Amino acid sequence: MAGNENGTVLQFAPFQSSVDEGFWHGLSSLKLNKLKTDESPISITGFYAPCSNPQVSSHLTLLTESLPTEPSDGHPAETSRGNRNKCSVPGILYNTNTLEGFHSLDKQGLLKAEAKKIWEDIRSGKAEEDSSVLTRFLLISFADLKKFNFYYWFAFPALVLDPPATLVDLRPASQWFTLEEAESVSACCNEWRMSSLTADVPFFLVSISSNSHATIRSLKDFKACQQDGHKILFAFYDPCHLPNNPGWPLRNFLAFISARWNIKKVQFLCYRENHGFADLGLSLVGEALVQPSQAWQDQQHVPNAVGWELNKGKRVPRCINLSTSMDPTRMAVSAA
């Protein structure tokens, strides 16, 4: 764990998806009532939270409210901002009309297009103002509404660093901080998570003064923080529970830190919780070396991206059958 020698490639645990049954119900009614045969992509919202248990990772979850509200139903779009267990992640859905259409989608091209959005938000500085755009997802689906089969495949586009980042050190945060620092970091992280203004902001800076006092700053305060001469950690809500690997959101964060601020030696904090509170035994602090990529000098260049989710280790889509809960006769009864 601690003290990895130079040259170890930093490996990230892939994000995992989870779709609530309500999402498919919502998509079906959206398709029947509004989209019909329109295959235009639609913006959707996924939700995630820091890992909150030493045994399982958090997921990127889709719920009924992930879909745009149908304007016809008269209810205003609901926002769940400020819910600490539901940090918003912007996503895009390509729902096809046929199974053939689903399989023939240009998966590489779609992934590249989403990666380009992330890259542009990094270059333009938008990610500094709203860090939630650093993590995006892509969902392709085909809803077979005759058999109630839903075919789908998630991608979590991650910009590839070339050469990959290497790991200098990675250990539980509780071993990296002094006792006083750890106490102060825990306290300010809990405060950040309790405030409805910041609870769902997944990327932030932890600034530690020479007298062990920690404060949390948002990304846009980076320049100001630098002048303080404090120790700065780049922190993110880590959905991963593994003790030796950071989770997926750190990938684009590192690309951002390198491209935006040209930092080569990055100290990062994988923020994790237990029972809903900061847990520095589960949280990790690491130090990574990021080589600036020559190609990034070119304004037109977009880094490569990876991120299609595997299904039980295989490159296959997922499928769920919901005939028991979507049978038309039953829907008629419940609607009555």
Added chain:
Amino acid sequence: MVLSQKLHEAFKGTVERITNPRTVSAFKEKGVLSVNEFVIAGDNLVSKCPTWSWESGDSNKRKSYLPADKQFLITRNVPCLRRVVSIQEEYEAAGGEILLDDDDNDGWLATHGQPKDTKGDGEENVPSMETLEISKKNTIQSISSYFGNEEEEDIPDMEEFEEPDNLIESDPATLQTTYLVAHEPDDDNILRTRTYDVSITYDKYYQTPRVWLTGYDESRMLLEPELVLEDVSQDHARKTVTIEDHPHLPGKHASVHPCKHAAVMKKLIEPLIAGGFEPQVDKYLFLFLKFVATVIPTIEYDYTMDFDLGGSSST
């Protein structure tokens, strides 16, 4: 659903429509909660155990007697590392649980009973061989293969859609994990890791909270509700735990039936009052979840172990 259950649901629905929600507190006398008390207790749960949050749910299913943004409580992605039948056998051998008030047929459990005679290993001490058998064979059966029509052709085989290697390029920075994502103390049954979404609604008829379970397998695919019963104490599966429509979420979900909740809560509160404690209503859900844990002992949701049930009467 059996006919009597259907009839009761219809009756319950009618009563709920024509009666007003409880507004006067009868917490100490009857173990029930008023609507306001449910919100107070829910607020306290969310603040002490932040993995829980309030949900507004489907706007068409909203109950007017509850605040729009506080319709029900939910905690997601709760690990369940072992099937209950596997621990139940160990537990029973070690002393196990005893039924409280079996005469009344309440059927709630108290922990730390008398050790059972393990020598005999007779039929009645092994009440769940059937379920155990199922759990061994079908531990990773998910909704996609379990639900749906009988005909083979309707269950799509995803293997045939496997993409060529070039879709997912070899990337040295991607951790190559197996799809198993949880650490498991016993290596051999790593496949048994499940997660649950646990929600609490207010049941207007019984005037108590009601717990609902949505299960997922280890690759986070929805579990068929019948399989959820493997994670329910076998004394409760199919009796106090039933599979019904959730008042706010689509689909069938397993639920701890609330018909005995008030009686059990009253029994839990009585000794406190007798001991000079004044039980506080905002702690109701902690006590409630503590007793629900006897029904679903392997689903590790948060409810704080170290709460103080009430102020002492002297303060």
